[in-house]
Every structure is written in structure tokens, then in C-alpha cells.
Amino acid sequence: MTKDLSTWLDTLLDELQGIEVRRKSSRRIRVDVQPDALPALLELLRGRASYVHLSAISCVDWIEENEFELVYHVWSYEIGSLVSAHTRIARDPGVYISVYDIYTPAAFFERDIHEMFGVFFEGSPDMSKFILTEWDGPPPMRKDFDSEAWVNAHFDFQDYQPDWLKEIEAKGGGVAVRPDEQRFSRRDVDAS
Amino acid sequence: MRPENYEAQRQPPSHEYELNIGPNHPGIEGNYAFKLRLHGDRVLEGKADAGYLHRGFEKLMEGRLWIQNLAITPRICVPDPVPMEVSYCLAVEELCGLEIPERAQWLRVLQLELSRIAAHLFTFGGHAATTGMYSPMFWGIADRDLVLDLFEELTGGRVYHIYNIPGGVRRDAPDGFLDRVRSTLDYLDSRLPDYDNLLFTNQVFVHRAKGVGTMSREQALEWGVTGPNLRATGLEFDVRRDDPYLVYDDLDFDIPTEEAGDAWARTLVRRKELVQSIRIARQVIAALPSIAGPIRCPIPNPLAWNVPAGSVYTRVESSKGELAWYVVSNGGERPYRTHVRGPSQMHAVQVLEKLSVGCRLEDVAQTMFSLDACPPEVDR
Structure with missing residues (x-):
């Protein structure tokens, strides 16, 4: 059974035009594919070669090429290999098609990528905020988002002043409370 | 925590009502909210709400050195x-093409299995507590502490070890450490009958857990379920055996499965995995003294380490399921992108939302804990 399925995979990858296949090891295969052919590739991998488990969808922001790279990692329980399908979409407007109809787990990853990178997936069941519920800035995982600059622009800092320490020391120390100010001190116990 | 997200919405009169469970509640190991719509005590709809533990780790990692x-x-x-x-x-290591010394690999396996034991003890206790039984929780936490003592001795840290570095591990096991691991394992082994009496054959627990949060194998595969939750539906799959890493190829262990796919079956799978992890750890203890050699391979200056460009996807089996990192390097001294795929990203969100429908209010917390979901993995 396992052998049959892997021959299925080889014929399948030969049949498809315009994809580049690279075997990285016995259980890792890298496929580079055009964005319009990726859903068809995933459908064939799932339907004909038993790649039923979508392990993850990763997004990489290649800002110099002005592109987002989407990587779909799919695993076959029967063949025992992991196919990573890489595709690149334009950074602007950053819209792509959902694969939720092929893999149910895609809903979480697409929602996450939408939130963190601003890529909109058409046809995904829920594109609302999930982790960054109260965030109204730009998508933070993009390379042009500078966390430090954002913090400096939106939050106030209080400079540390060594004088504070002197003031505290002048009052008789840090957090320690003087015995006569303690509500339940040993002194009361001894007095009674 | 803006009030508009939590204010009651005015609804037309009906017998339905909404209930927010969380962000602090007993059903999960961290802060996580679950918004329910109920009719009586029957759940009509559940919506997961994450974000209380978001620390932006993936973004932080892009700004730090590989070693940091x-x-x-x-x-x-x-x-x-x-x-x-x-x-x-x-x-x-895969990006750099480093060969890890064998001794480091065995030490890593020992750590991984001890960590799995600690995590499972934690989960049993938590799951029992959601059904109103608090003794297993105290017992589980107390026994987990013995494993943490071993970690403290080996790594210096009880919870966050930072013991592994690319190329191997930071230091070798101290003198007499393996004997102490052995005696702790013997002790844990001797505790298992007590656990059985207290929890796993306790009819109160069995009646509460049976039939709760049931999923079929087809559903589990469809929803991306992995790890013990998948094995509880009868599929014998484990990354350690079927996509092996480190020295798991050389180890002898079974993959326990159950057929029912409910909270009870998931608990039983973890109970049996505990035995297997103890078995693996014993094999490591037996093998480690005869494996000489260094504990890490030579690495470049870690403060000026340019990792070769490329991308890699590595998977391991954590106590909760399939855990994977997608790491991209552009040849620089910092990662270009890191993406972590935690098993709970499926279990705590989609799977939980689906399993809670039709469940009774008192079983919601139990369903959550039986999936062993970990919110920090979802939020990252």
C-alpha cells in the first residue's frame, strides 16, 4: 500500500506543469509552485496521494522582493513524508485564496497570518481579530513594522532618577517599615 | 480587556444566555477565555478567545542572535x-549542517522523556480537578516536583532549562545523577497503582469522563488533531517512531492507543504513555554510561554566528502532540523568520469549539483539560 501511494506521488508531481520539486531528504520534499496552481496541487496531494494532515501554514515577509512567501506543510500518514509547498504572492495588495475547503485546520493559520501580516484570504471562514483583539496598528509581523519605534511613538517613558533613591533613604529606607509604624509589631506583643 | 468586548448585548427574549468562561478558570493551563452560548446547561456554541498571553515571541526572535x-x-x-x-x-543544526555527538542526543532524549512525564502528571491532576477531585492534583504536582528536582540538578533550572544549545547540550550529567533518575523513576513506577486506585479506576471519574468530548478518527484527522488526542481515536501514529529524530530509532517503546476518542480514552492514553516514557528513560540510563565522547560539537563564536541561508521545518512529538518550527535564515546573525506550530493551536481553538457543542456546562472545563491544550502555544 505504501509503495503504491509513493508512486502515485511521483506520477502526480511529474504530471503537473510549472512546479519545481526538490527532495531534501527521504521524508522532506520541497515544492515551489505558482500561486494560481497551489490550491490544485494541495487538492491533488490530499485526494490522490493521502496528504491529509495540514501541519502548518507559514508566512515569510520578503520585503526587498516586495513579496510574501506562503509555505504549506502537509504530511501523509501513509507515505510518511512531509511536502512543503512554497508560493509567493505580491505584497500589495496581499490577497490570496483560502484552502479551507481542502484543509479545515487552514482556518486558524489563515486567521493568524491575516492578523500578523495583513494577508487577506478570500473564502476563509473567519478573518476577525483573534490574538490581537485590541490592536489597531499595522500588522506587527511585517518587516517594516519597528516595535521599538512604535513604543517610542505611543508610550511615555519615565527616566530613572537616582534622586528617588536618596529621597527614599532620607525617609528611612525602602520598603521596610519602622518598628513604631508597624501595626502588629513585636513591641506590642512584648508590652502586653 | 476593553469593556465593550465584555458588555452584555441586549438580546430578544429567549431561553438562551451567554456565559464567559475565563480568562482565569480551571479548564486550562493558562489564561484563555471561552465564550459560551447556552440553553439551560446545554452548550449551543463555543467561541475561543486567545490573546491574554501574547508576548510576540516570533517578532522578538527576529531581533535577537540565534543563541539569544x-x-x-x-x-x-x-x-x-x-x-x-x-x-x-x-x-x-540542520541549517548549519552540524552533526550532534551521540552522547548529547541521548541526554536530549532523557530530558524529553522526563519533561513528558512531568507534563502528563500535571495534566492528570488538572483533569481530575475539573471533575471536583482535588487529591490527584496535589499528588500529581508533588510527584512532578521530583522530576523538576532532577532538572534542577542537570540544568540549573526547574522549569526553563535552556540546557540545549545548537550543537549539543550545555553540560554533562553530574556524578550520580543517573542513579537519582533511576530511583525517581522507581518511585514513580510504584506510585502508578496508587494513581489507578485514586483516579483511573475511580468510578466517579470514569462516569464523569466517559462519553465526554467524543470525536471519531475521521473527525480527528479532518480537524488536524495530533498526539495523544489522535491516538485516543485509534490511530497509531507518533512522530518519535514515524518521523524519527535524535536516537528514537534505537529505542524500544510501544505506542498506546484507545478506540473511544472521548475524554476517558485520552486520559488512558496518557496514563499508558507515562509507562512508556519511564521505559524509554530507563533505556537511556542503561545506555548512557557506555557512550563516551563530547557533549557538543564545535560551534562558531555564538555572538558572531552567521547561519547559512535556507529554510527548515523540524517536527518533534511533545506531550501534547506534534510540535514544529519553521525557521528561515537569510545568512545573517539573526533568524529572518521563525514560526512555531504548537499542537494546541488546533486543540484549543477549532477542536474545542467543535467538541463543546452539545456538551453540558459542567463538562466544558473537563473537555478543555482532556485535550491538554496549552494557551501559551496559541498566543506565542
Whole structure:
């Protein structure tokens, strides 16, 4: 059974035009594919070669090429290999098609990528905020988002002043409370 | 926590009502909210709400050196931190083409299995507590502490070890350490009958857990369920055996499965995995003295380490399921992108939302804990 399925995979990858296949090891295969052919590739991998488990969808922001790279990692329980399908979409407007109809787990990853990178997936069941519920800035995982600059622009800092320490020391120390100010001190116990 | 997100919405009169469980509640190992719509005590709809533990680790890691990121990785999943460290190290090693010395591999396996034991003890206790039984929780936490003592001796840290580095491990096991591991394992073994009496054959627990949160194998595969939750539906799959890493190929262990796919079956699978983890750890103890050699291979200056460009996807089996890192390097001294795929990203969100429908209110917390979901993995 396992052998049959892997021959299925080889014929399948030969049949498809315009994809580049690279075997990285016995259980890792890298496929580079055009964005319009990726859903068809995933459908064939799932339907004909038993790649039923979508392990993850990763997004990489290649800002110099002005592109987002989407990587779909799919695993076959029967063949025992992991196919990573890489595709690149334009950074602007950053819209792509959902694969939720092929893999149910895609809903979480697409929602996450939408939130963190601003890529909109058409046809995904829920594109609302999930982790960054109260965030109204730009998508933070993009390379042009500078966390430090954002913090400096939106939050106030209080400079540390060594004088504070002197003031505290002048009052008789840090957090320690003087015995006569303690509500339940040993002194009361001894007095009674 | 803006009030408009939590204010009651005015609704037309009906017998339905909404109930927010969380962000602090007994059903999960961290802060996580679950918004329910109910009719009587029957759940009509559940909506997961994450974000209370978001620390932006993936973004932080892009700004730090490869070696500095080791301090971040274990913090992504608090109850089971070792697989996070190990899989990140495996990714960096694969990018650099480093060969890890055999002794380091065995030490890593020992750590991974001890961490799995600790995480499972934690989960049993938590699951029992959601059904109103608090003794197993105290017992589980107390016994987990013995494993943490071993970690403290080996690594210097109880929870966050930061013991693995790309190329191997930071230091060798101290003198007499393996004997202490052995005696702790013997003790844990002797405790298992007590656990059985207290929890696993306790009819109160069995009646509460049976038939709760049931999923079929087809559903589990459809929803991306992995790890013990998948094995509880009868599929014998484990990354350690079917996509092996480190020295798991040389080890002898079984993959326990159950057929029912409910909370009870998931608990039983973890109970049996505990035995297997003890078995693996004993094999490591027996093998380790005869494996000489260094504990790490030579690595470049870690403060000026340019990792070769490329991308890699490494998977390991954590106590909760399939854990993977996608790491991209552009040849620089910092990662270009790191993406962590935690098993709870499926279990705590889609799977939980689906399993809670039709469940009774008192079983919601139990369903959550039986999936062993870890919110820090979802939020990252």
C-alpha cells in the first residue's frame, strides 16, 4: 500500500506543469509552485496521494522582493513524508485564496497570518481579530513594522532618577517599615 | 480587556444566555477565555478567545542572535518546555549542517522523556480537578516536583532549562545523577497503582469522563488533531517512531492507543504513555554510561554566528502532540523568520469549539483539560 501511494506521488508531481520539486531528504520534499496552481496541487496531494494532515501554514515577509512567501506543510500518514509547498504572492495588495475547503485546520493559520501580516484570504471562514483583539496598528509581523519605534511613538517613558533613591533613604529606607509604624509589631506583643 | 468586548448585548427574549468562561478558570493551563452560548446547561456554541498571553515571541526572535533566542523558546509552552528547545536547536543544526555527538542526543532524549512525564502528571491532576477531585492534583504536582528536582540538578533550572544549545547540550550529567533518575523513576513506577486506585479506576471519574468530548478518527484527522488526542481515536501514529529524530530509532517503546476518542480514552492514553516514557528513560540510563565522547560539537563564536541561508521545518512529538518550527535564515546573525506550530493551536481553538457543542456546562472545563491544550502555544 505504501509503495503504491509513493508512486502515485511521483506520477502526480511529474504530471503537473510549472512546479519545481526538490527532495531534501527521504521524508522532506520541497515544492515551489505558482500561486494560481497551489490550491490544485494541495487538492491533488490530499485526494490522490493521502496528504491529509495540514501541519502548518507559514508566512515569510520578503520585503526587498516586495513579496510574501506562503509555505504549506502537509504530511501523509501513509507515505510518511512531509511536502512543503512554497508560493509567493505580491505584497500589495496581499490577497490570496483560502484552502479551507481542502484543509479545515487552514482556518486558524489563515486567521493568524491575516492578523500578523495583513494577508487577506478570500473564502476563509473567519478573518476577525483573534490574538490581537485590541490592536489597531499595522500588522506587527511585517518587516517594516519597528516595535521599538512604535513604543517610542505611543508610550511615555519615565527616566530613572537616582534622586528617588536618596529621597527614599532620607525617609528611612525602602520598603521596610519602622518598628513604631508597624501595626502588629513585636513591641506590642512584648508590652502586653 | 476593553469593556465593550465584555458588555452584555441586549438580546430578544429567549431561553438562551451567554456565559464567559475565563480568562482565569480551571479548564486550562493558562489564561484563555471561552465564550459560551447556552440553553439551560446545554452548550449551543463555543467561541475561543486567545490573546491574554501574547508576548510576540516570533517578532522578538527576529531581533535577537540565534543563541539569544534559546532563552525565549522554552517560555512558549510552560508545562512542557523541553521539546520547544530541542526542536529549535534541531532546526538551527540542520541549517548549519552540524552533526550532534551521540552522547548529547541521548541526554536530549532523557530530558524529553522526563519533561513528558512531568507534563502528563500535571495534566492528570488538572483533569481530575475539573471533575471536583482535588487529591490527584496535589499528588500529581508533588510527584512532578521530583522530576523538576532532577532538572534542577542537570540544568540549573526547574522549569526553563535552556540546557540545549545548537550543537549539543550545555553540560554533562553530574556524578550520580543517573542513579537519582533511576530511583525517581522507581518511585514513580510504584506510585502508578496508587494513581489507578485514586483516579483511573475511580468510578466517579470514569462516569464523569466517559462519553465526554467524543470525536471519531475521521473527525480527528479532518480537524488536524495530533498526539495523544489522535491516538485516543485509534490511530497509531507518533512522530518519535514515524518521523524519527535524535536516537528514537534505537529505542524500544510501544505506542498506546484507545478506540473511544472521548475524554476517558485520552486520559488512558496518557496514563499508558507515562509507562512508556519511564521505559524509554530507563533505556537511556542503561545506555548512557557506555557512550563516551563530547557533549557538543564545535560551534562558531555564538555572538558572531552567521547561519547559512535556507529554510527548515523540524517536527518533534511533545506531550501534547506534534510540535514544529519553521525557521528561515537569510545568512545573517539573526533568524529572518521563525514560526512555531504548537499542537494546541488546533486543540484549543477549532477542536474545542467543535467538541463543546452539545456538551453540558459542567463538562466544558473537563473537555478543555482532556485535550491538554496549552494557551501559551496559541498566543506565542
